[in-house]
Amino acid sequence: MSEFYQQLLKPGISKAKALQETQKKLLKIKRYWHPSYWAPFLLIGNWL
Numbered sequence: 001m002s003e004f005y006q007q008l009l010k011p012g013i014s015k016a017k018a019l020q021e022t023q024k025k026l027l028k029i030k031r032y033w034h035p036s037y038w039a040p041f042l043l044i045g046n047w048l
Contacts, residue, residue: 003022003026004019004022004041007019007021007022015043016043019043022041023038023041
């Protein structure tokens with residue numbers, strides 16, 4: 001979650017893009033490649 005909020009601090013990035021970038025970063029770490037680490041996170045409501 002902390003990585004998600006760090007992504008949101010970047011200017012002009014949407015919540016959806018921040019979540020996508022966080023998921024991609026987790027996939028690069030062998031320990032976190034399994035979907036049980038990154039798949040449970042959902043965006044509900046306005047994604048912009």
